[in-house]
Amino acid sequence: MTMSFFLLLHFFLTAVVVFSDQLLSVTTSNCPLNFSTIQKFPPKTTTDKCQYTLQAIHLTQSFLLKTSSLFVPPSNASTSCWQDLTTVLSQHFQSFDPLLDCGFSTPWISQGCMNITTLKDFESVVPSSALDDVRDKCYQLSNNSATCSSCTVTLGNIKAGYLNGSDKGNNVTDCTSYPAVYAAGVVTATVDDDSVLCLFALDSATVGTGSSSSIQWVIGVVVGGVFLLVGGALIGLWRRKRKRKRRRRRMREMSGDRNDCKGAGSVAQLETIQSHTTLVRYTFDEIKSSTNGLSVRNIIGRGGYGNVYRGILPDGSEIAVKRFKNLSDGGDEDFAHEVEVIASVCHINLLPLRGYCVAKSQRFVGHERITVCDLVTKGSLHDHLFGDDEKRRKLSWPIRQKIAIGMARGIAYLHHGAQPAIIHRDIKASNILLDDEFEPKVADFGLAKFSPEGATHLSTRVAGTLGYVAPEYALFGKLTDRSDVYSFGVLLLELISGKKAIVENTNTKGEALMLSDWAWEMVKEGRALDVVDNCISELPTEKMVLEKYVRIGILCSHPQLQERPLMLQVLKLMETDLKVPIIRERPISLISNINVIERSSNPGSSGSGHSSSLISKES
Known part of the structure; x- marks a missing residue:
């Protein structure tokens, strides 16, 4: 009896083990990942x-x-x-x-x-x-x-x-x-x-050669890069010198009325552009007549390039006359470049060019380079956001949304509609003009660059405005269409919040803070609506629309280039019910206080651990 009991127990336990193994094999399988x-x-x-x-x-x-x-x-x-x-x-x-x-x-x-x-x-x-x-x-x-x-x-x-x-x-x-x-x-x-x-981003370990070959490869790249840079600089100097000689020779050969637009070195290039467009070539006398002799009282805008004057043509048309500061003969090519850029695009949200003038004015003044556009009556977005409170209060939510979408359409056209593509490089509130219907016009193409599709520029001369310039461009000279996307994101946050691109940190007096960093902190704390300007009227009943636009601004102004969308994608987000993609954590701010940088690089701190702050400010 006892022997039979133990035999039965043995068979029972064996059956349990076998059943358990079979059950485990049903619920668990081998991993197919090698x-x-x-x-x-x-x-x-x-x-x-x-x-x-x-x-x-x-x-x-x-x-x-x-x-x-x-x-x-x-x-x-x-x-x-x-x-x-x-x-x-x-x-x-x-x-x-x-x-x-x-x-x-x-x-x-x-x-x-x-x-x-x-x-x-x-x-x-x-x-x-x-x-x-x-x-x-x-x-x-x-x-x-x-x-x-x-x-x-x-x-x-x-x-x-x-x-x-x-x-x-x-x-x-x-x-x-x-x-x-x-x-x-x-x-x-x-x-x-x-x-x-x-x-x-995984590097192989080749037996016996891994470390040394990697070092040799890096040294080879560095040495080759130095030779390329030096050689490129010498070739650039040689070409510039040759162009100057040709330009001086052309100027000596020119004759006729130097007070007319025919009297400048870029005339051949400009006439070629004019022959394919409806541009008007004005004389310098016509420009002076329309602006009361380029009177100081007619100035409606100032910038690093020069001044903008209000003018009236004989037919009663109001115009904006942009007069460049650089009056040496070496600026002809830059001027012709801007004329070429503006003349090559046509879009409701881009400011069209009416005409131009290049002249040799009298009495030591030098070369005159002038562009002429139709006057946009309501001024710039900067005037409305940061001018006076009355103008700012007129920017209701439907108007701000219209401006945001219009800006996105204009920039998207530059990137994806123009052939070749154009990178603006100076997207900011003062370069967005508003007509009577608050339709935005992207203006000032003085820094714009033609860009073959998908191309990346590396530049040693960074242009743009502080607060709007993308980090990879400001620090390394790497310019892509996503550099404009960054600027647009900052501008969109300005439009929504009524705050400037760089604001003062209320927690630490005297410390600067990027607007996009502040907005990101608000979103992470669940306070996205605190970013919205409290003087905006006619707010949408669905508050998620406001939060969506805040998130779009933050996504576009992400410090890491690869996290930013294309402008066509931005426009699609704005015009449809698509949700904003997940926003990755941002590295510490480019203008972080030194204490923040130290905390973030300390393994024991609660910071993000990123070491991407490349510009710091001592407290």
């Missing part, structure tokens, strides 16, 4: 463990996509995937648990962006034209920075334009990583060291 692929790309430091973990996951996701057309593993594999990953990471980080130490949640590794889990899902969300662009820009990636930059910009456009859904806090398989996973898993010819470095 984390051994990251062994070739070890971490460079032991400080950014969580960031390295995310990069490793995204890299292995690309291999999964390539082999199974899946972006993420099935949900019943989540636990085993974390276990496999933790085992691989333990070879680099001691006592490191990504779930506990990084705050990740187990299901996140299997939850896709916007419920996109398969390649078919992804290609149904992103249009084929955008995918073709990815194939064109990301097929062959090399260690050429321009190639990588072109690819990553294209991927950023896809994220901003089509993957705007909420990730619900999931930063493991979020929408930001999906375009790179797609590029590596589907588009690139081979997932090699160059493509992994470009798409996932």
Whole structure:
């Protein structure tokens, strides 16, 4: 009897174990992510463990996509995937648990962006034209920075334009990583060291040569860059000297009435422009007659370029006459450039050019360079926002919304409608003029640059206005259309809040604060409506509209270039019910107090840990 009992007990326990194993196999499956692929790309430091973990996951996701057309593993594999990953990471980080130490949640590794889990899902969300662009820009990636930059910009456009859904806090398989996973898993010819470095910021460890070859590569790039800079500078000086000689020769050969617009070195270029447009060429006498001899009493605006005068033509038309300060003969090309830019565009939200004048005035004054536009009667947006309270109160919410959308349309046309594209470089309140119907006109193209689509300019001479200039342009001379987007974001926040681009920090007297940083703090505290100017009338019944515009301003003025949308995307957000994408945390302010910088760089502090503040101000 006793023996029979123990035999029965043995069979029962065996059956329980077998059943449990079978049940476990049903609820849990092996992880399809092959984390051994990251062994070739070890971490460079032991400080950014969580960031390295995310990069490793995204890299292995690309291999999964390539082999199974899946972006993420099935949900019943989540636990085993974390276990496999933790085992691989333990070879680099001691006592490191990504779930506990990084705050990740187990299901996140299997939850896709916007419920996109398969390649078919992804290609149904992103249009084929955008995918073709990815194939064109990301097929062959090399260690050429321009190639990588072109690819990553294209991927950023896809994220901003089509993957705007909420990730619900999931930063493991979020929408930001999906375009790179797609590029590596589907588009690139081979997932090699160059493509992994470009798409996932993971550097390979080549046995025996890794460190030295990297150093040699960096030295080669630096030395080559120095030679390019020096050579470019010498060539630039030579070309400038040759142009000056040609210009002086033309001026000596010219004859006739020097008081007329034919008397300047840029006349040939201007006449070419005029032949293709309706521009009027005025004489200097006509300009003087219309402005009471360029009287001080007729000045309606001043700037670094010169003065703007109110004038009246014989037919009664009111005009705005912009007279440039630079009166040397070396400014002809700059002037002709601005005329060319303005004459090349036509849009209801861009200030059209009526005509121009270039003349050699008498008595030591030198060259006169003048543009003539129709007078915009209500002045500039700056006058209304920061002039007097009465004008500011007239800017009801419907008017401000109309101005915001009109500005966005004008700038979007410059970026995406003009051929070639134009980067304005000086978007600010004083360069937005308002007509009788408060229709905005983007004006002053003196700093504008023609830009082939997708091109990035590197400039040693940064132009623009403090508070509106994008950080990457101000600090590194890197100019793209998103530099204008940054300026627009600051201007939009000015329009909504009635505050200037740089405000005083109420918590610390005498300390400056970027308007966009202050607005971001308000949004994070759930006080987005506190950003809105309290004197705005006719507010919308749905307050979410106000918060949406605040968020658009903050998104556009994000310090990190890749986080900003394109102007066409901004316009779409304004004109539709689309939700504003998730806004990433901002680095510390470019004008942070030194104490803030020290706190942010202190590992024990509660700051964000970013070290992106490149301009600081001593307290």
